Amino acid sequence: MLNKLYIHTEMKRNLSFILICSLALLVVSCSKQEYYNVPLDANGHAIITQIATGSTPGITTLDASLTVTTKLPNAKAGDVMVAEIVKSQIPTGGGAAQNLPLAGTKKSVTVAADLTTSVTYTRAETALNPGQTIVVTFSGATDSFTTPQIPLTAATSVLPVGLNYQGKATAPIRGAGGAGLAVLPIQVKPAGNTYTGTIVVSTTDDPAVAYANPVTYTGATANVPVDADTFPTAGTRYYQIVTTQGGITETIFTKLTAQDSFFFLKKTTGILSLTTAAQGGFLLTTGASVAATAATAQLTVSAGSLVIKAGPATTGTGASIGFVASTSAAYDANNAIAARAAYAAGTPTATADPASGTGIFLYRMQLSAAASDVYYGYIKVTTIVPGVSVAFEYRIGDLYPHLLVIK
Incomplete structure (x- = not known):
């Protein structure tokens, strides 16, 4: 019985000793651990770098160009960066589309004194069509940046409120009021500048018949009057909206369907x-x-x-x-x-x-x-x-x- 007690006591003592030694080694090893893969300054202190950022107003179908500006905090003034467009495309050898550098889009840009860079691509250089996207990459010896996906969006749109009476959303309702009461609000908003052209709205009551009766509005917004009492018996009127700026034309389409008169x-x-x-x-x-x-x-x-x-x-x-x-x-x-x-x-x-x-x-x-x-x-x-x-x-x-x- 005494032998068993002695053995048990010795085992506990040995385990305690091993645990204490292990903890001591862990503390020593942690205190002396090197910073692997982290750049150090002359005094051996870790250099914590900042993250590069960038911005762009985007590009719409009425913009002639796209500009991207970056802030590269880890670069030095005078550093040369290479900007390039990456776009989904089918490789030369065929196969599925991949995100690949777009040929002819490499441009050298110099880091300014405030550590910013800027690159501009023409609409043609981006090779963008409506619904497509690109990213712009900046790379150099001291820093790099990649933009999020940049889509080509429409500059012309019907505002989210849609057909409305003094801001109150509604439908085209027969008998609810004449022309000029309910309006369809249109906005033209290029990414790079203020729109100063015209908005031409044409209509048809049959999609198989050409649009006619164009009405021209000047400026970036238009409120198109809608009178449901003039809609065809079938109930639907189709709208073609054309905007032009800098030799670029955008055309969008929408339609409205009249509702029979009812108590709201x-x-x-x-x-x-x-x-x-x-x-x-x-x-x-x-x-x-x-x-x-x-x-x-x-x-x-x-x-x-x-x-x-x-x-x-x-x-x-x-x-x-x-x-x-x-x-x-x-x-x-x-x-x-x-x-x-x-x-x-x-x-x-x-x-x-x-x-x-x-x-x-x-x-x-x-x-x-x-x-x-x-x-x-x-x-x-x-x-x-x-x-x-x-x-x-x-x-x-x-x-x-x-x-x-x-x-």
């Missing part, structure tokens, strides 16, 4: 209450409940009968609201032009009894003398609590100016 907004939370004062009035334009006596109330309700009627906002000078009984089919069809015609053909009344007929009513609401302040729509009664409240859903807004008001 459907709300399901309308309510008029006799017992909750804050819900005694209602605003169809915003979906807000207000007191029946509020100056902004467009609808109110009669005591007892719950008949829907005008509020203070629709009884003032130049303001009114009228109702015509309608149907579920008309409500679901949601055709604003048909709704306007049905209202004109009907016999408007100053009130709408929620318990009569289908409980669906056309309305015409005028808030001022302005044509854009006239709203047509539907009210569909959903719930009646006798002597308490009437709930409804409704449709509103069919003119472009309404887009800025209804919510």
Whole structure:
């Protein structure tokens, strides 16, 4: 038993000794480790180099050239670098495309006093076509840099908002307003300079027929008026947009498809209450409940009968609201032009009894003398609590100016 204890104790002692020695060797070896593959200064200290950077405005189809500027912090003023374009291309011997140096693009550039270099290639030298990319490399004895992929992009574009009314995106909608209300915004933005040429927009209603009726705009932007009421029965109009600068021409195409007239907004939370004062009035334009006596109330309700009627906002000078009984089919069809015609053909009344007929009513609401302040729509009664409240859903807004008001 004592022998076993002795052996166990000796083993622990030996293991501890080995561990201590190993740690000591590790500390010594770490403290004396050389800096391999790291340049040293005259005092043996590691030289930590900075990273080369570069920038370019890019190149578009309307640019005559591409310029790339670099900052080479590890170079010296006067150093000569070689710039070259690398482009995806098929090798001379054939096969799959590879990223290879582009023949004839080597250029010597000298590092300036501020350690920058710059190289310029003509559009022809880049050999770029739309959709293609290149990289530009800089190499020398003291530093190097490679750009990210540089694409050839379009200078001419339809702005992301697309067709819009005063910045509010929309579609070409029949009956929503005449020419000049909705516009298609076009921008020309070369990478290297400001565009000072023209924008020529032509149209056709049949892609098999040549573009015609050119309209010329001057400068870098144009707002092309769009009137869906002039679109063909098939509904689509095609646009050709031509821009020219420095003898270079760019042509892009787009198309717009007209939509039939409809009410833009459907709300399901309308309510008029006799017992909750804050819900005694209602605003169809915003979906807000207000007191029946509020100056902004467009609808109110009669005591007892719950008949829907005008509020203070629709009884003032130049303001009114009228109702015509309608149907579920008309409500679901949601055709604003048909709704306007049905209202004109009907016999408007100053009130709408929620318990009569289908409980669906056309309305015409005028808030001022302005044509854009006239709203047509539907009210569909959903719930009646006798002597308490009437709930409804409704449709509103069919003119472009309404887009800025209804919510």
